Amino acid sequence: MPVSETTSRPAAPDVPEDLAGEVLRHTGVAVAFYRPDGVAAAEAPDDVGAAGPVSAEAVARLVREAAEANADRVEWMPGRVVAAWPIQRRGRTVLVATAEVGVSSEAEDLLARRLLACVADAVRARIAEADLGAQRDSISAALTQSFEEISLLHNLGKVLRVTRPAKALMEYVCAELRETTGAEATMAYLPAADGTGAETVVSGQLPLPASDLPRLVTHLLEGLCDADGVLVNNHCQEDPALGRFSIALARLVLVPLPLHEGACGALAAFNRPGEEFGSPDAKLIRSSATASAAFIENRALYHELQQLMLDLVRALASSVDAKDPYTCGHSSRVAVTCREISRQLGLGEERAEEAYMAGLLHDIGKIGTPESILRKEGRLLPEERTIIEQHPVVGGRILDGIRKLDAIRGAVVHHHERVDGGGYPAGLSADESPLLARIVGLADAFDAMTSNRPYRLTMPLEDVLREIERCRGTQFDPEVVEAFFRLDLDRLMRLFIEQPAAGSLTAG
């Protein structure tokens, strides 16, 4: 809405384009529009100027009289009848329409007056209609903007996934906010949890170098102490402190993004030509910030919990490894190998992490196996073999009831199956045992062959690979073997030698 007029009168209604021309064509009556003070409000159609001998002064006087009396005026002037009709909006005269018809007799005079009355009604109706149309347009525009804002907030809910990196989320938020508010640039400032450095996400054309953003945000956040927690400044250039950052910075909205204890980021919009920022913008940005901050916080908590679980699982796995000094770090090495094979098979990161966990936990059932058997040098007796072969089932039982590890339990139970069905405990063949179990089976055998065992010294890598090749299709799944052979095994082995326990190998 225009804010320029200083008059207390409501803005004059728009005269529909070509209304005068239309009236002239249909009725032969020349219509013109004036402001209530007698000044022409709209250009008269060209052919109206030549309408007759009525002087401009006489018309202007009639207009003023009609406006003052707030009533229609019809007057006979030599050879014509001239009418002036005030057109009102909200009870006040905002426009006066005039019309004239040439007459040559008293009878014609009466007809002319009737014709003018009809034309007056039609003109008023058309202007009222145009007024309503303009109102409808403004309501539609407001509604459109509301819909945009609502759908931004709805969509925000959809993109808040804990598996999505915080930066990717903020990129989405910034782009959407820029589109919706019409700002030239939007920005998210994300300080690191440990206070070292910060990440900045920008959409659009910043009015200042991106490298200055941290200082600007810090400056603005310091001044932001009011309860609303929102900063709206449409006159940045009048603030010398802000002027030091950029003379191009004219308008801004900034809301804090409370991320971690002590650390506070910010979400901001910069510059909008033609329209000041207001509370609708500020509230939208604040809502986006609140949702994003809660998400980022939850995401951090989620990853903390995930890390905790992983650490617990690792502790559990190393408690098994600890029973037998020869198998020190075995679970971790199998875990890393499983993850590498899964990635090579293109199973996706989620399955690769499952494979890592399965590798960590595959021997958890050995926790119940007597150390005398585990550490025995030389061949096992048949009854000892029976006991040790129970460890996959015992492991499955230990993990039973941990819903989060459902997918992993199958791998633990079946990691000693063979694809030819000759393994244990169930004698499952390749298509019956879970893929994860087949992966663990190979990784387990590989580590057993490459590390020292009480009953055998380390085999050279070439021999190990030959052995795996020999057992492809009988003991090992051919596809898993193929993926395994594609791995950079030298790198893997080096990694294991450098970090024997492999405990510090991170999940990522």
Add this chain to the structure above:
Amino acid sequence: MGCRVLVADDEAFITTVVARKLQNAGLEVLVAVDGQEAYERAVADRPDLLITDLQMPGMSGLELCARIAAELPEAIPTILLTAKGFELKQADLARFPAVQVMTKPFSPRELLARVQEALASAGSPRR
């Protein structure tokens, strides 16, 4: 309740939405599209409550409040319904104890609740 509320805003969708909501709650609603019209209606019709925009052509919402205060013996409880709420300084509002601020976009339900609360605490209608 028989209370009369004057709604002043140059944006048609605001007056439309607010008028509907208040009328459905049984309030009498007068609409003005600018400060001047609002002033004239306030003086002539003595509403029990005023809801006004801040930025209107010709006369701002706060100017309107000042002029009404100068003309009428009693202050009219006022809700300033504005997009500029975050920029208003407390000092600007200090002169208008009867004015409370509500920022756009607003919940029509919340606005109605505030209106009813303000009317209740202002006592029975003057008429």
